Amino acid sequence: MSLLEFTSRWPEDDTIDERRNWPLGATWTTNEYERPATDRFGDSTGAVPRLQPWLRSAAQTLTRFASYSYNWNGYDERPIAPRSIDRAIGLLRILAVSDSPSPSAIVPLANGGIQLEWGDNGDVTVEVSPSGEAEGYHVDKDATWQLREGADFSQLIRYIAQHA
């Protein structure tokens, strides 16, 4: 399902399917979207996942970036790459079923990628490249780590919880 399909099919009242606890009409087609519910540390709880309401506004923000063309801020920026948008929404879907808080910012990057931020000072960030590769960064630790598809996200979830 494309990002546009995802946002257009989200029910206006955020109605949740009782059987799956997904938004009505939503289906998930990749591993990132079909992960089981996790607790705040990323461990499986065996429970049915429940999406956070903030995912809808996050998806709308990302949809807006899809229209950004070359030089969108006057510094020769590249258009925002569809692959980076798709990967960003995939990552947010994982976090949305892990009881994680909303990102404090979702911003476009000059290289055509996306940056997700948590904490009042952007203390934890995830940078998604135009090709969809994601890298986490913890400001205070000055540490980066790769977020490959299907990887363990417990470290990211833990850092986000610390800065919520």
Add this chain to the structure above:
Amino acid sequence: MSQDQPDSVNDDEHLWRRVAADYFIPVEGGGMRVSSGAWKTRNLSLDRASIVHSLGLDSSFTGRGGVGVADLTAAEYRSKGMNPVPDPLPDNSAHAIVEGKVTNSQATAMSRWCAFIPNPE
């Protein structure tokens, strides 16, 4: 736009970078901050405030199209290993540049240290 200028950027010079609306982030409890994403690029473009002023212009020269400018001194950039150098353009003699890719650590420091100057109403 033309203006004679020195061949280096002094430490105490103020340097401006346009802040797009997407980078101006509300903070829980009030206030705003500038996202580190505003600095994440290769060959960072800046404008030298002293030259902009000498031409009778203000920060809106740099901030046009955005919501304002992020203001930092050359010394602040250099303290994180970034070296602004003059790079005058045919239509912008105030232009300066930091060559190379800006790192996460550098972009974060600039976002935390900068002063934000909003565009005039």
